[in-house]
Amino acid sequence: MTQAAEILVLTAHPDDSEFGAAGSVARWADEGLQVVYAICTNGEKGTSDRTLQPEQLAVIRRREQQAAAAVLKVREVVFLGYPDQELEDTPELRKQVVRLIRTYRPKTLVTSDPYRRYLWHRDHRIIGQVAMDAVFPYARDHLAYPDLLAEGLEPHKVSEILFWAADDINYRIDITDTFERKVEALRCHASQLKGFRSSDPVGWLKERSREMAAGENYGLAEGFHRVELPQ
Numbered sequence: 556m557t558q559a560a561e562i563l564v565l566t567a568h569p570d571d572s573e574f575g576a577a578g579s580v581a582r583w584a585d586e587g588l589q590v591v592y593a594i595c596t597n598g599e600k601g602t603s604d605r606t607l608q609p610e611q612l613a614v615i616r617r618r619e620q621q622a623a624a625a626v627l628k629v630r631e632v633v634f635l636g637y638p639d640q641e642l643e644d645t646p647e648l649r650k651q652v653v654r655l656i657r658t659y660r661p662k663t664l665v666t667s668d669p670y671r672r673y674l675w676h677r678d679h680r681i682i683g684q685v686a687m688d689a690v691f692p693y694a695r696d697h698l699a700y701p702d703l704l705a706e707g708l709e710p711h712k713v714s715e716i717l718f719w720a721a722d723d724i725n726y727r728i729d730i731t732d733t734f735e736r737k738v739e740a741l742r743c744h745a746s747q748l749k750g751f752r753s754s755d756p757v758g759w760l761k762e763r764s765r766e767m768a769a770g771e772n773y774g775l776a777e778g779f780h781r782v783e784l785p786q
């Protein structure tokens with residue numbers, strides 16, 4: 556199947572994956588793996604600039620996400636077009652995610668951790684949860700969504716889910732060689748970096764990546780909670 560990709564990255568907003576997984580994405584692409592991004596919302600509420608209309612911001616953020624994906628050699632970016640801050644755990648969204656999984660048939664699905672405690676963007680919590688349910692059991696079972704089966708979208712077993720922004724990190728990826736590209740990809744999201752919490756985002760990111768690699772024999776890491784799925 557020509558559409559197949561080893562890695563499917565599912566995010567609530569443009570820029571989530573660059574913060575959470577861009578170093579790993581660049582690494583996978585370097586290793587020759589196919590990576591596909593699916594971005595659920597337009598991110599059109601992500602600004603404190605009162606002169607900017609949401610429709611304008613949606614266009615800007617789509618462009619920024621495409622530029623970041625190009626830096627990381629992501630093969631394809633799919634935009635689902637949901638309104639920002641309005642992601643819900645609906646049968647419709649779950650089915651769309653199952654459709655993506657059955658279309659791209661990834662070994663690894665990467666998304667945000669739904670179980671991060673306390674302060675967490677609702678959209679991040681929702682998409683992590685929907686992704687997990689879609690992987691298991693909906694994408695796996697042929698009797699779930701007979702209409703997708705009739706379209707030729709066969710069931711698919713994802714091997715692992717990697718959740719970024721996890722409280723409970725049990726898996727680290729060495730991003731020493733791809734850290735610069737992560738920074739370059741993050742810089743593509745210029746509309747988001749303006750209001751960033753630190754005046755030195757690269758320094759902040761490097762420090763966090765260093766902390767994440769503590770105890771490893773490499774310098775910089777991205778950390779995930781990894782869930783292996785029964786095959």
Ligand SMILES: [Zn+2]
Nearest residue numbers: 567568571676
């Ligand atoms: Zn986000």
